[in-house]
Amino acid sequence: MFKLSVCLLTCNSARLLREVLPPLLAVADDFVVLDSGSTDATLDICQEYGLTVHHHPYAMHGAQMNHAISLAAHDWVLCMDSDEILDEQTLNFILALKAGEEPAADQAWRLPRYWFVLGQEVRTIYPVSSPDFPVRLFNRRCARFNDRPVDDKVEGFSRSVKIPGRVRHDTFYSLHEVFNKLNGYTTRLVKYQKVRPSIGRGITSAIGAFFKWYLFSGAWRYGKVGVVTGLYATFYSFLKYFKAWYAHSDTKEVATEEKKKTRTI
Numbered sequence: 001m002f003k004l005s006v007c008l009l010t011c012n013s014a015r016l017l018r019e020v021l022p023p024l025l026a027v028a029d030d031f032v033v034l035d036s037g038s039t040d041a042t043l044d045i046c047q048e049y050g051l052t053v054h055h056h057p058y059a060m061h062g063a064q065m066n067h068a069i070s071l072a073a074h075d076w077v078l079c080m081d082s083d084e085i086l087d088e089q090t091l092n093f094i095l096a097l098k099a100g101e102e103p104a105a106d107q108a109w110r111l112p113r114y115w116f117v118l119g120q121e122v123r124t125i126y127p128v129s130s131p132d133f134p135v136r137l138f139n140r141r142c143a144r145f146n147d148r149p150v151d152d153k154v155e156g157f158s159r160s161v162k163i164p165g166r167v168r169h170d171t172f173y174s175l176h177e178v179f180n181k182l183n184g185y186t187t188r189l190v191k192y193q194k195v196r197p198s199i200g201r202g203i204t205s206a207i208g209a210f211f212k213w214y215l216f217s218g219a220w221r222y223g224k225v226g227v228v229t230g231l232y233a234t235f236y237s238f239l240k241y242f243k244a245w246y247a248h249s250d251t252k253e254v255a256t257e258e259k260k261k262t263r264t265i
Contacts, residue, residue: 002102003029004094004137005072006080009064010034010053013082014041016170021049023086027094030073034064042082060188062145062152069140075105078137079145079154083170084113090165094137108138108157112165117172120225124217125172126209126233127151133162149192150185178232186239190247195240197248202241209237 006028010017025031033051035042036058046053056067065079078094086094090112097109110133115125123130128151135143135154143156172178189195214220214230222229 001099002076003074004098005030005032005074005077007032007034007065007068007072007077008080008082009036009061009068010038010042010046010082011036011058012038012040012042014038014045015173016083016085017042017045019085020080020082021045021051023088023091024078024080025049026091027078027086027098032068032071034068034071036064060147060149060152060192062147065145065152069144072140075139075141076137077140080136083173084111085168085170087165087167090163090167093163093165104158105139106142106156106158108135108143108154108160110134110160110162111136111167112163113167113169116168116170117178117229118175118225119170119173120222122219122222122225122229124213124219124233125229126213126236130169131166135160137163149188172228172232175228178228182232182235182239186236186243189240190243195244197245198241199245202238202245205241206234206238209233 004027006024008020008024008031010033013020031051033046033053035046035053035055037055043053054068054071056064058064069077069079097103112131112133115122115128115130115132117125121130135157138154138157142158143154145152146155172181210230210233213233214226219226219230
């Protein structure tokens with residue numbers, strides 16, 4: 001038998017919080033809520049459930065999760081986002097796991113995460129297929145989140161097992177959210193990761209993404225939601241190269257201006 005700390009990241013999470021919290025409270029021996037600046041009812045809802053909220057400015061998802069893990073009372077942690085809802089089968093598995101013998105510290109478990117866009121379940125959302133199985137239950141003495149700017153993941157464990165059930169990942173709940181995340185993800189990617197600055201490569205990549213993530217994936221069968229996921233993949237593929245090209249052009253212009261000033265002096 002072992003004890004488990006639940007680490008939950010929040011930011012303007014009131015939309016789903018009353019669905020997210022009850023199953024997590026059922027498995028938690030310790031509960032860490034780490035908020036990065038909510039202005040909606042998130043903090044009030046956490047207070048309703050008797051939870052203390054810690055505050056930390058958001059940089060990247062992996063870094064935020066690692067900070068939450070550092071605040072946990074126990075080494076075994078279950079790391080969750082506030083748009084992920086455990087179902088009964090997943091909940092019962094975790095309860096049974098806790099009741100058994102404590103596993104080796106290098107063991108980890110993967111959540112069965114099913115993606116929902118605009119309230120509808122989808123098969124793909126760039127760059128993943130649904131369901132995906134991210135590692136979220138592990139021992140912090142062996143594992144941590146990496147520092148990738150986008151699509152970070154847990155590293156350091158030796159073996160992992162898929163948890164049964166269906167975790168509802170209710171993301172991209174409005175068009176505003178879709179384009180807001182599209183802009184944020186591509187900006188962080190270009191800022192923290194090397195991307196080749198090329199409009200031509202961006203156009204080629206966007207065309208390939210449209211065929212792969214809209215036509216070949218079958219997203220066209222899902223009506224307007226399929227159009228949204230197809231366009232998301234297309235724009236994402238183009239914008240990361242376009243933003244890299246734009247930033248590179250600005251750098252070249254600044255360098256040219258500095259050369260001119262030096263010659264004048």
